[in-house]
Amino acid sequence: MDKVFQNIGSKLTLSQRIERTIEGAIREKKLAIGSKLPTEREMCESFGVSRTALREALRRLSARGLIVIQKGSGMYVSEINIEDAINTMNLYYDLKFDKNLLSQIIEVRSLYEPEIARLAARNRSDKDLSMLEENVAEFERCDPDNTQMEADLDNQFHLCISKATQNPVIQVTMEPIYSLLPRMRNYIYGNIDGEKAHTLQFHRNLLESIRGKEEDRSCSIMKEHLDRTREIYEKHMAKV
Secondary structure, eight states: OTTTSOOOOSOSOHHHHHHHHHHHHHHTTSSOTTOBOOOHHHHHHHHTOOHHHHHHHHHHHHHTTSEEEETTTEEEEOOOOHHHHHHHHHHHHHHHOSHHHHHHHHHHHHHHHHHHHHHHHHHOOHHHHHHHHHHHHHHHHSOTTOHHHHHHHHHHHHHHHHHHTTOHHHHHHHHHHHTTHHHHHHHHHTTOTTHHHHHHHHHHHHHHHHHTTOHHHHHHHHHHHHHHHHHHHHHHHHHO
16 A cells, blocks of 8 residues: 555646556555545545645546545545446437437447347357346337337346346446447337338347347348348438
8 A cells, every 4th residue: 555655756747647546556455445545634644735735636546446535544545346337328319419420329229239130149048038028028018109219128138148148248238238228229210111010020030039048040130130220321311
C-alpha cells in the first residue's frame, strides 16, 4: 500500500496525476476490489498535495465508478461488473444512434452472430432451451398490433442465444447491440407486411437447430437471417 501513495511533487494538474496514480494501482491490482483507501489526510501526506487536489481526483474516480465513497465509513475500490460495462455501452449507442451506426451494427452482427449461433448450439443447457422456447411461444401469442412487444421479444431471443454460448465475453459484447434491436426493427421492418411470420419462422428454425446441437445449421440459419436484414436495410436506405 505504501508504494501506491507516494509523493508526486507539486506540478500542474495534480488532481489528474493523483487520479491516474490511483486508477493505475486499481488496474494493476495493487489496490484490490473492495479494499479501503487511506483517509484523505493520509493520502494528502503520502502524495504531498493539498486536500483540494485530492478531493477533485477522488470525485472523478467516484464519478467513473472506480471507487465508492461511503459517508462515515471511508472510500473503497468498486467492483466493476458486467452490468456496468453493458450500461455504459448502452448509453454510447443510444447517443450515437443514426443511419451510420445502423450500418455498422449490421456489419458487426454479420461477422459475429453466425458463429455465436454455432457456439450456442454446442454449449446450450436445458435451461437455455426452456428460455428460448418460452420466448418463441410468447412471440407467437403477441398481439400483431403490439410491434413494440414483438421488437422486445426479438431482442430477448438473441440475448438468450448469446447467453447459451456460456461465454460472458460474448454477452457483454453483444447485449448493448441487442438493446438496439427494437429501434432497428422499427426502422428497418416498419413497413414490411408479414414480418412477424418471417421472424417467428426464423426463431423456430434456429431454436430447433440449437436444440439438436446442429452447429453448422445454426450458423447457416443465422447467416441467412442477417443477409436478409442487410438486403432490406440497403433497399430502405436507397429510397431515403
